[in-house]
Amino acid sequence: xxxxxxxxGLKALTFIAKQDKENPVQIATISKEENISHKFLExxxxxxxxxxxxxxxxxxxxxxxxxxxxxKIQMSDVIRLLEGPIAMLPCVSLNFYERCDDCPDETKCxxxxxxxxxxDATLEILKNKTLADLVADIx
Amino acid sequence: xxxxxxxxGLKALTFIAKQDKENPVQIATISKEENISHKFLExxxxxxxxxxxxxxxxxxxxxxxxxxxxxKIQMSDVIRLLEGPIAMLPCVSLNFYERCDDCPDETKCxxxxxxxxxxDATLEILKNKTLADLVADIx
DNA sequence: TGTATTCCCTACTTATCCGATAGGGTTTAA
DNA sequence: TTAAACCCTATCGGATAAGTAGGGAATACA
Numbered sequence: 001x002x003x004x005x006x007x008x009g010l011k012a013l014t015f016i017a018k019q020d021k022e023n024p025v026q027i028a029t030i031s032k033e034e035n036i037s038h039k040f041l042e043x044x045x046x047x048x049x050x051x052x053x054x055x056x057x058x059x060x061x062x063x064x065x066x067x068x069x070x071x072k073i074q075m076s077d078v079i080r081l082l083e084g085p086i087a088m089l090p091c092v093s094l095n096f097y098e099r100c101d102d103c104p105d106e107t108k109c110x111x112x113x114x115x116x117x118x119x120d121a122t123l124e125i126l127k128n129k130t131l132a133d134l135v136a137d138i139x
Numbered sequence: 140x141x142x143x144x145x146x147x148g149l150k151a152l153t154f155i156a157k158q159d160k161e162n163p164v165q166i167a168t169i170s171k172e173e174n175i176s177h178k179f180l181e182x183x184x185x186x187x188x189x190x191x192x193x194x195x196x197x198x199x200x201x202x203x204x205x206x207x208x209x210x211k212i213q214m215s216d217v218i219r220l221l222e223g224p225i226a227m228l229p230c231v232s233l234n235f236y237e238r239c240d241d242c243p244d245e246t247k248c249x250x251x252x253x254x255x256x257x258x259d260a261t262l263e264i265l266k267n268k269t270l271a272d273l274v275a276d277i278x
Numbered sequence: 279t280g281t282a283t284t285c286c287c288t289a290c291t292t293a294t295c296c297g298a299t300a301g302g303g304t305t306t307a308a
Numbered sequence: 309t310t311a312a313a314c315c316c317t318a319t320c321g322g323a324t325a326a327g328t329a330g331g332g333a334a335t336a337c338a
Contacts, residue, residue, distance in 0.1 A: 121263070
């Protein structure tokens with residue numbers, strides 16, 4: 001299950017991407033329009049800024065804006081930042097690998113093999129989907 | 140992330156499917172061989188029995204056995220039982236649908252559209268994968 | 279220069295759920 | 309009759325998610 005953190009983050013990104021690139025979007029605006037708790041959203045946007053997806057401007061007229069073009073922002077990257085691993089098991093995760101305590105040999109684990117298939121299919125979608133696609137989907 | 144419950148359940152099912160169909164497999168055996176807590180496994184097998192995947196026999200020489208042929212047991216069904224929804228968001232779940240508090244209109248939600256794609260891809264794999272395939276994968 | 283605006287940062291709370299454990303009860307083969 | 313095995317309910321500790329609190333720092337603009 002996707003956390004609300006990730007869901008809100010994606011919605012916020014989409015919202016920002018829809019706006020003029022020139023003037024930044026305020027937390028309060030997104031919070032109101034997308035029905036997201038102001039403070040919670042704040043922490044989400046902050047982490048996306050730190051990760052280099054967003055830039056920010058303080059003071060009056062400030063807010064958040066995209067640092068890259070929307071079609072250069074892959075969903076896989078955003079989700080990895082906000083959610084963590086895309087794989088359904090740590091032992092099949094590419095970026096967050098961890099071995100299982102109970103498995104003496106991963107290659108002999110039926111679940112392992114299955115989950116690699118699922119991971120690859122999911123990744124295929126999330127890599128080829130950009131923020132620009134998301135904006136287009138709802139327009 | 141797949142819960143241990145589901146992972147253990149799948150491993151146990153695979154283990155049972157590997158055995159002779161005639162004599163039932165004991166919890167203790169699976170627990171030992173697959174390094175799963177005995178009591179925890181007990182509750183998992185119980186729910187799979189109640190769901191109709193497994194049959195059981197009490198008393199000495201008892202244990203669990205498959206009620207259907209392994210190639211008739213779809214991964215999507217097992218996962219839905221043990222894990223719950225396959226979708227990454229309640230609002231795109233086929234079997235556990237729930238609407239989002241924050242979305243006035245699902246069709247206008249960028250995340251919604253994306254997660255439907257992911258769900259369909261995942262489902263495609265899990266529906267076509269049977270317990271028989273899992274056994275074959277590790278043999 | 280002052281003030282309102284806006285983002286920045288840390289810490290805390292609260293609820294929920296997962297994984298596991300405890301402790302019996304019931305059925306059955308031998 | 310007895311030991312093996314499943315059946316059932318209750319409980320618990322720890323982790324995590326979601327949201328809250330409260331102030332700090334930078335900036336535009338009058």
